[in-house]
Amino acid sequence: METELFIVGGGPAGYDAALAAARRGIKAILLEKEHLGGSCLNWGCIPTKFLLAAVAPLAEMEGQERLKVASGQYRVDLPALADRKKRHIEATRKAMAAQLEKLGVTLLRGELKMIGAVKSVVEIEGEPKTVSYKRCILATGSRPAAKPGLKADHDAVLNSGDILGLREVPESLVVIGAGFIGLELAQFFSRMGSAVTLLEVAERIAPAEDEEVSKALAQSFKRQGWAMHTGVRVASLATVDGQARVELEDGRVITAAKCLLAVGRQPNSRNLMLEMLGAEVKGAGWVHTDEHLLASPTVYAVGDVNGRTLLAHAASSQGEWAVRHFAGEETRPYEPGPIPGCMYGAPETMRVGLLEAEARAQGLEDVTVTRAQLIANPIAQAHGATGGLVKCVWSEGRLKGVTAVGHGVASLATLSTVLVGQGFTRKQCEDVVFPHPTLDEALRAALLA
Amino acid sequence: METELFIVGGGPAGYDAALAAARRGIKAILLEKEHLGGSCLNWGCIPTKFLLAAVAPLAEMEGQERLKVASGQYRVDLPALADRKKRHIEATRKAMAAQLEKLGVTLLRGELKMIGAVKSVVEIEGEPKTVSYKRCILATGSRPAAKPGLKADHDAVLNSGDILGLREVPESLVVIGAGFIGLELAQFFSRMGSAVTLLEVAERIAPAEDEEVSKALAQSFKRQGWAMHTGVRVASLATVDGQARVELEDGRVITAAKCLLAVGRQPNSRNLMLEMLGAEVKGAGWVHTDEHLLASPTVYAVGDVNGRTLLAHAASSQGEWAVRHFAGEETRPYEPGPIPGCMYGAPETMRVGLLEAEARAQGLEDVTVTRAQLIANPIAQAHGATGGLVKCVWSEGRLKGVTAVGHGVASLATLSTVLVGQGFTRKQCEDVVFPHPTLDEALRAALLA
Numbered sequence: 001m002e003t004e005l006f007i008v009g010g011g012p013a014g015y016d017a018a019l020a021a022a023r024r025g026i027k028a029i030l031l032e033k034e035h036l037g038g039s040c041l042n043w044g045c046i047p048t049k050f051l052l053a054a055v056a057p058l059a060e061m062e063g064q065e066r067l068k069v070a071s072g073q074y075r076v077d078l079p080a081l082a083d084r085k086k087r088h089i090e091a092t093r094k095a096m097a098a099q100l101e102k103l104g105v106t107l108l109r110g111e112l113k114m115i116g117a118v119k120s121v122v123e124i125e126g127e128p129k130t131v132s133y134k135r136c137i138l139a140t141g142s143r144p145a146a147k148p149g150l151k152a153d154h155d156a157v158l159n160s161g162d163i164l165g166l167r168e169v170p171e172s173l174v175v176i177g178a179g180f181i182g183l184e185l186a187q188f189f190s191r192m193g194s195a196v197t198l199l200e201v202a203e204r205i206a207p208a209e210d211e212e213v214s215k216a217l218a219q220s221f222k223r224q225g226w227a228m229h230t231g232v233r234v235a236s237l238a239t240v241d242g243q244a245r246v247e248l249e250d251g252r253v254i255t256a257a258k259c260l261l262a263v264g265r266q267p268n269s270r271n272l273m274l275e276m277l278g279a280e281v282k283g284a285g286w287v288h289t290d291e292h293l294l295a296s297p298t299v300y301a302v303g304d305v306n307g308r309t310l311l312a313h314a315a316s317s318q319g320e321w322a323v324r325h326f327a328g329e330e331t332r333p334y335e336p337g338p339i340p341g342c343m344y345g346a347p348e349t350m351r352v353g354l355l356e357a358e359a360r361a362q363g364l365e366d367v368t369v370t371r372a373q374l375i376a377n378p379i380a381q382a383h384g385a386t387g388g389l390v391k392c393v394w395s396e397g398r399l400k401g402v403t404a405v406g407h408g409v410a411s412l413a414t415l416s417t418v419l420v421g422q423g424f425t426r427k428q429c430e431d432v433v434f435p436h437p438t439l440d441e442a443l444r445a446a447l448l449a
Numbered sequence: 450m451e452t453e454l455f456i457v458g459g460g461p462a463g464y465d466a467a468l469a470a471a472r473r474g475i476k477a478i479l480l481e482k483e484h485l486g487g488s489c490l491n492w493g494c495i496p497t498k499f500l501l502a503a504v505a506p507l508a509e510m511e512g513q514e515r516l517k518v519a520s521g522q523y524r525v526d527l528p529a530l531a532d533r534k535k536r537h538i539e540a541t542r543k544a545m546a547a548q549l550e551k552l553g554v555t556l557l558r559g560e561l562k563m564i565g566a567v568k569s570v571v572e573i574e575g576e577p578k579t580v581s582y583k584r585c586i587l588a589t590g591s592r593p594a595a596k597p598g599l600k601a602d603h604d605a606v607l608n609s610g611d612i613l614g615l616r617e618v619p620e621s622l623v624v625i626g627a628g629f630i631g632l633e634l635a636q637f638f639s640r641m642g643s644a645v646t647l648l649e650v651a652e653r654i655a656p657a658e659d660e661e662v663s664k665a666l667a668q669s670f671k672r673q674g675w676a677m678h679t680g681v682r683v684a685s686l687a688t689v690d691g692q693a694r695v696e697l698e699d700g701r702v703i704t705a706a707k708c709l710l711a712v713g714r715q716p717n718s719r720n721l722m723l724e725m726l727g728a729e730v731k732g733a734g735w736v737h738t739d740e741h742l743l744a745s746p747t748v749y750a751v752g753d754v755n756g757r758t759l760l761a762h763a764a765s766s767q768g769e770w771a772v773r774h775f776a777g778e779e780t781r782p783y784e785p786g787p788i789p790g791c792m793y794g795a796p797e798t799m800r801v802g803l804l805e806a807e808a809r810a811q812g813l814e815d816v817t818v819t820r821a822q823l824i825a826n827p828i829a830q831a832h833g834a835t836g837g838l839v840k841c842v843w844s845e846g847r848l849k850g851v852t853a854v855g856h857g858v859a860s861l862a863t864l865s866t867v868l869v870g871q872g873f874t875r876k877q878c879e880d881v882v883f884p885h886p887t888l889d890e891a892l893r894a895a896l897l898a
Contacts, residue, residue, distance in 0.1 A: 012885070040885070045827075045885060045886050046827055046831075046886060049827060049828060049831045049886055050831045052831075053512070053513070053828075053831035053832045053833075054513055054516075054518055054519055054831075056509050056513075056832065057506045057509040057510045057513060057519070057521065057523075060505050060506040060509055061506045061523060063502070064502070064503055064505075064506060064525070067503075067533055068529055068533065069503055069525060069526055069529045069530040069533050070503055070506070070523060070524060070525040070526060070529075070530075071523075071524055071526075072506065072521060072522055072523030072524060073521055073522050073523075074506075074510060074519060074520075074521030074522075074523070075519060075520055075521060076513070076518060076519040077518055077519060077520075080517055080518045080519075081518040081519070084516055084517065084518050088830065311884075311885075312885045312886075313882050313883060313884055313885040314882065316885070317882050336880075336882055337880055337881060337882055338882070339882045340882065340883075340884040341884070342884050342887070350884075378494075378495055378498060379498060379502075381499075381537065382495075382498045382499045382501075382502035382503075383502045383505065384502075408860075410884070410887065411857075411860040411887075411888070411889075413884045413887065413889070414864050414881070414883050414884060414887065414889040414892075415863050415864040415867065417881060417882065417883070417884075418864065418867050418868065418881055419867065421880075421881060422871065431785075431786055431870075432786060432863070432866060432867055432870060433762050433763065433766050433785055433786055433787070433788050433789065433866065434762060434789075434863050434866070435760075435762055435789040435790070435791050435799075435859070435862045435863060435866075436461070436489070436494060436760070436761045436762040436765070437494050437495060437498055437761075438791070438859065438860075438862065438863065439860070440860075440862070440863040443863075
């Protein structure tokens with residue numbers, strides 16, 4: 001088979017690259033070994049949002065019950081939710097395939113076996129085939145990390161993919177790893193009734209976030225009844241008598257009906273012999289890319305597999321950019337604007353640009369921080385959810401970063417992305433008329449504090 | 450009494466003007482005849498948001514029930530909610546008064562009787578006093594409009610202020626006027642169990658909005674079981690045997706437990722003898738202002754009373770601007786950026802900048818419209834609320850306006866305000882990395898459609 005662009009992986013990076021190619025009349029083959037949509041659609045962002053949306057009424061009810069103005073009962077039918085989610089994902093995959101076909105992209109179902117500079121070997125229905133191309137876009141993504149002694153056995157010890165398939169709510173759930181994946185899933189199961197224990201090797205939960213954000217999250221989860229142990233290492237992990245048994249290095253043993261292993265992601269790059277191309281592979285297999293997202297002169301690596309930013313929208317941005325670069329539309333280095341990151345649920349978090357600690361570590365000039373507490377915001381008040389804050393980082397009078405934690409703050413992410421991307425000054429922020437009353441005014445209060 | 454700035458009215462315009470004055474060391478007296486916070490805090494935006502937040506769990510539950518993944522019951526205790534709302538408003542007023550005191554603003558409790566160029570007569574505890582000043586900021590706001598034959602009797606025929614005090618849910622409610630005030634309150638009482646009938650003189654509900662927005666709203670409310678009559682005029686209106694009796698000009702009679710009169714607002718400018726200053730007063734009493742928000746050489750008129758934009762945040766923006774103008778910081782005409790407007794609830798609406806019809810009526814060059822349906826958005830899908838759309842208006846390649854209707858779309862308002870304010874091109878929109886998955890992506894889809 002011959003093509004101009006050979007795209008490997010049909011997740012956000014590869015799929016959006018394929019659409020971008022097709023819209024430019026560039027002949028493209030997209031190879032997908034399992035499901036279109038990748039981790040995001042099938043085992044990540046989208047199914048977790050269905051779960052969190054299903055328990056959103058509970059979070060809203062809690063707020064009103066806290067205000068003592070309402071009471072209620074609400075029951076999620078987990079098997080029905082699992083089926084609904086499955087149908088939605090299948091329908092979306094089907095729509096994606098139809099879209100590719102409509103735009104003239106060839107979709108190959110198979111696996112990349114060996115990657116070459118202008119030709120690769122793929123396995124399709126057990127048969128090896130070769131694909132020739134001008135350029136390859138490697139977008140193979142990532143999967144849940146397994147570390148020595150920390151491995152899902154898919155029985156009582158589950159990874160994030162496994163747990164999304166549960167049809168019964170575990171009575172108790174121990175979550176290893178307090179990053180966003182662990183925290184979103186813990187939130188869902190906690191609201192469904194699981195007793196949650198959180199284990200984190202770092203000294204605080206959400207360790208990649210601003211310290212104040214971590215602290216506010218911990219307060220909120222504590223109020224929700226979670227047990228949280230930070231600064232702990234797992235010594236061993238196994239299913240024993242149908243239960244998850246977690247032994248910590250300090251000797252403590254925790255048992256739970258299920259254990260979720262959420263200790264990060266690792267790249268899907270094994271056995272590809274990328275080194276034969278002169279590509280550099282780091283750590284667990286992250287593919288090093290140059291300023292044009294090239295791993296070698298003819299092979300782009302985009303999305304999770306290059307380890308730059310493990311987020312679906314960063315992957316899409318890179319996939320589309322690689323196509324524009326191939327088409328000659330981009331010649332300068334790949335420099336996306338600020339990339340927002342959110343944790344969803346109740347509470348939520350968001351961040352974009354630099355955190356305070358990062359700004360100081362980078363030695364930016366004249367770093368200042370402004371903040372506002374959600375407790376003063378009328379929408380947070382009306383929803384009985386006044387915990388949290390918005391924090392802005394400035395350097396030399398220009399906005400460099402925003403982070404927030406609390407009720408609904410993920411909705412501040414895109415707005416903050418634009419303000420940081422434009423490097424707004426305080427005066428420019430003042431000139432924006434914010435609608436009243438909105439949660440956005442908490443951002444305004446932080447910007448103008 | 451003598452001061453530099455004499456501010457009349459402690460609503461958003463006057464209160465924010467007072468804060469802006471105090472922060473600049475300008476001596477200010479603020480006169481308020483009833484409650485700090487004005488209509489917004491006491492009878493408008495804020496109490497309605499408390500009501501809508503109290504029924505938000507119901508809207509969320511409806512979505513999940515529609516997806517057939519959950520079921521529940523939820524009951525709002527209206528007297529408890531009314532008390533909670535009252536306590537919140539009182540606490541906020543107290544905090545506002547404390548803030549004024551802290552900043553050194555003199556708060557006078559009384560009423561303006563006659564306004565002069567450099568001196569006004571006010572009545573305080575029944576006694577007339579005079580206040581001398583350099584400039585006056587008139588920020589007296591507005592109140593529910595009463596039209597001939599359309600007058601609240603505060604028995605079964607209520608205005609928006611009255612209905613907020615109800616402690617029992619009326620079995621049936623007829624709402625006259627399908628603007629945002631009527632629609633937000635109708636949404637609340639509908640979710641609380643009232644049978645809602647909507648009467649609107651225009652040919653469609655939300656007649657000031659984009660036609661597609663009106664249509665989507667009507668569909669949603671119809672699904673919620675509302676009776677809606679558009680293009681109808683009320684001939685007479687009265688409480689008869691404890692019920693509201695509405696007779697239409699076409700002879701039809703509608704009775705309901707209560708009637709909400711929401712036919713707009715009228716300015717609080719009567720008996721002030723503004724004409725003595727040379728100020729021009731139009732229509733129902735709207736005070737004409739020049740490009741510097743001046744009604745006469747020494748009197749600014751800001752907020753609702755000048756009839757420019759009847760929104761709290763527009764009022765605040767004007768109040769603060771007047772102080773900056775007085776302080777010599779602003780010399781050019783008052784030209785705020787785009788001012789967003791939202792209707793809250795489920796569904797919501799938002800708009801900022803120009804609607805399609807406005808852009809065409811203004812004769813803008815090369816007007817194009819792009820749109821996206823919410824049904825393709827994963828967050829709308831997860832919440833089982835896929836009705837609605839986002840619509841963007843462009844002229845000569847620059848974004849001129851955004852409007853939307855559907856689940857949670859008020860959260861797109863500030864972001865849209867910035868994009869319209871900056872006059873973003875399609876390319877600039879493409880360069881913004883939107884977080885995935887978010888409702889904001891519906892805006893992205895519309896921008897890039």
